[in-house]
Amino acid sequence: MRSVITGSGIGIPKNVVKNEILGRIMDTSDEWIRTRSGIEQRHYADPGQGSAELGIEAAQSALRAASREVKDIDAIVFATMTPNHFFPGNGPLVQARMGFDEATPTFDIRQQCSGFLYGLDLADSLIRSGKHRRILLIGADVHTPFMPWQNGWDITIGREDRQVTPEEYAENTKYRDRIVLFGDGGGAVVVEASDDEERGLLASKLFTNGSNIESLYVAGVGFRHRPYVTKQQIDNGDPVPTMEGREVFKQAVSKMPEAVRAVCKTAGVEVSDIDVLLIHQANLRIIEGVAKQLGLPAEKVPHNIERYGNTTAGTLPILFHECVTNGRIKPGMLVGFTALGSGLHWGAALYRA
Numbered sequence: 001m002r003s004v005i006t007g008s009g010i011g012i013p014k015n016v017v018k019n020e021i022l023g024r025i026m027d028t029s030d031e032w033i034r035t036r037s038g039i040e041q042r043h044y045a046d047p048g049q050g051s052a053e054l055g056i057e058a059a060q061s062a063l064r065a066a067s068r069e070v071k072d073i074d075a076i077v078f079a080t081m082t083p084n085h086f087f088p089g090n091g092p093l094v095q096a097r098m099g100f101d102e103a104t105p106t107f108d109i110r111q112q113c114s115g116f117l118y119g120l121d122l123a124d125s126l127i128r129s130g131k132h133r134r135i136l137l138i139g140a141d142v143h144t145p146f147m148p149w150q151n152g153w154d155i156t157i158g159r160e161d162r163q164v165t166p167e168e169y170a171e172n173t174k175y176r177d178r179i180v181l182f183g184d185g186g187g188a189v190v191v192e193a194s195d196d197e198e199r200g201l202l203a204s205k206l207f208t209n210g211s212n213i214e215s216l217y218v219a220g221v222g223f224r225h226r227p228y229v230t231k232q233q234i235d236n237g238d239p240v241p242t243m244e245g246r247e248v249f250k251q252a253v254s255k256m257p258e259a260v261r262a263v264c265k266t267a268g269v270e271v272s273d274i275d276v277l278l279i280h281q282a283n284l285r286i287i288e289g290v291a292k293q294l295g296l297p298a299e300k301v302p303h304n305i306e307r308y309g310n311t312t313a314g315t316l317p318i319l320f321h322e323c324v325t326n327g328r329i330k331p332g333m334l335v336g337f338t339a340l341g342s343g344l345h346w347g348a349a350l351y352r353a
């Protein structure tokens, strides 16, 4: 039995935020952002629009694409590091709002940038175990709530037209290396059991190394503190993720190629057999570096980071959906997925479309 993706969809907020707009509220420039990351714009959610709302939008269109209804789905997996609430996760929100019955269990997983890969592996395991036949898998994140947006949020999404104060500009600039990279968005796929051995997920390899979580994490709020969030933490900027950019970059360009080689070995194929490799969209320079290490030509490595920035658990399902709808992924093609992010978690999967 194999796990086959029968439909996909995306949920993207309507607000397009170009690099130039960020340059109005902090010391950055379109030129810096483009040359260092390849990003030209990202989408920001509206106030009140969380990862659950984006995930539901993506899920609805994935169901339509798969010609499935809510009653056909046996279980839901939602990957996000930015759920609407600290608890419960987004799963129950999807269950209730989309009208799934109570016998549809929901799994909430995190795994940050590798969330979709981990979710795919989990969905495949649930299907192969015979426990569930059809799974709705969602990956969505909203990063804007992390940032100190009292200093210009309304300007970025066109709700206000003013100059930030010098103090606000200086405060935003403290976080510029992170703010410019991230965007809000989500994607979803329907994964189904199939007896067609020619198609579906061929193999997946997951890795975790928690020896340096500080390279990308949220230091300040959490249940080691009593209470878990204080005004002082907020004033210190502790709820904003911290990132050792160069270290994460180094890990990304070495670990993702290793994972792709490992999954190819498991599946008994060559790296050069891959028709399309979908790489987590964190930085165009990382994407190009991974492709180079693997000897894959640019035409086999599509990207959309220029339009969305890094949407964490959203990048792979959004890219997959776009490649299916624009014909870049065709039936029979060998598709690779790879990601690395906070944890560190990373991995790769191979899929026959």
Ligand code: UT7
Pocket: 027, 028, 029, 032, 033, 036, 037, 113, 176, 177, 178, 180, 216, 243, 244, 245, 246, 248, 249, 252, 281, 282, 283, 286, 310, 312, 340, 341, 342
């Ligand atoms: O999903 C996984 C999560 N994250 C990643 O994969 C991110 C991996 N890392 C990266 O993508 C890159 O390291 C960054 C894009 C974050 C940074 O690029 P970099 O080439 O490593 O730059 P840098 O951190 O070494 O900074 C170079 C300079 C610094 O100025 P000085 O010290 O040389 O004067 C920074 O202060 O660029 C400055 N800088 C900026 N300048 C304008 C940092 N951010 C900005 C900015 N605008 N937004």
